[in-house]
Amino acid sequence: MKLLVELILQKVLQYLKDRANLAVVTTHYADLSSMKETDTRFDNATMEFSLETLQPTYRILWGCTGDSNALSIAGSIGFDRNIIDRAQKWVEKFQSEQQQERRGMLYRSLQEERNRLKAQVEKAASIHAEIMSVHNEIQGEAEDLDQREMELMAKETQQVQHELEHAKSQMETVIQKFEKRLRISGINSILLLENLNLQLPPL
Structure with a gap:
């Protein structure tokens, strides 16, 4: 029964440590x-x-646990010495059993702490895996964006080059037509001058 009570009290203290800034028990x-x-x-x-x-x-002594002074007080106020001696033997026997219980409780406490730490490690590993997954996904999307940007730039460059070539071709066509008209105009001018020369009377 005592062991059960102590286990319950341990759980209460563990509950308080995660929820209270300071607790005096x-x-x-x-x-x-x-x-x-x-x-x-x-x-x-x-x-x-x-x-x-x-x-x-x-005076408060930090880091220490108190001892029971009940038997000393009982002896000082006149309790029967035989009763006190029997009580002292029972206390010594109880302390031996208590040490065994304490070792068992310590082992269970260490096991609980080990399981808690293991759960934390597994949770941390899971969170790390999720973060890496998101990181890889974002990195993949970034690389895909870079690739699409390069493809778009290449397409735009090709389109601009095509438009420049088309404009150049049109300009060459216009120039050729203009030069042809100039040649035709030149021939017509020569013919006109020749006709004028034929029509003028000799001096």
């Missing part, structure tokens, strides 16, 4: 302090307790 479950070993977002702290005065000093 107090607990008597010492095994929860092991969460710091697998996630640096957790930290441990304890309130210092003086065994001499049996009073808290109100």
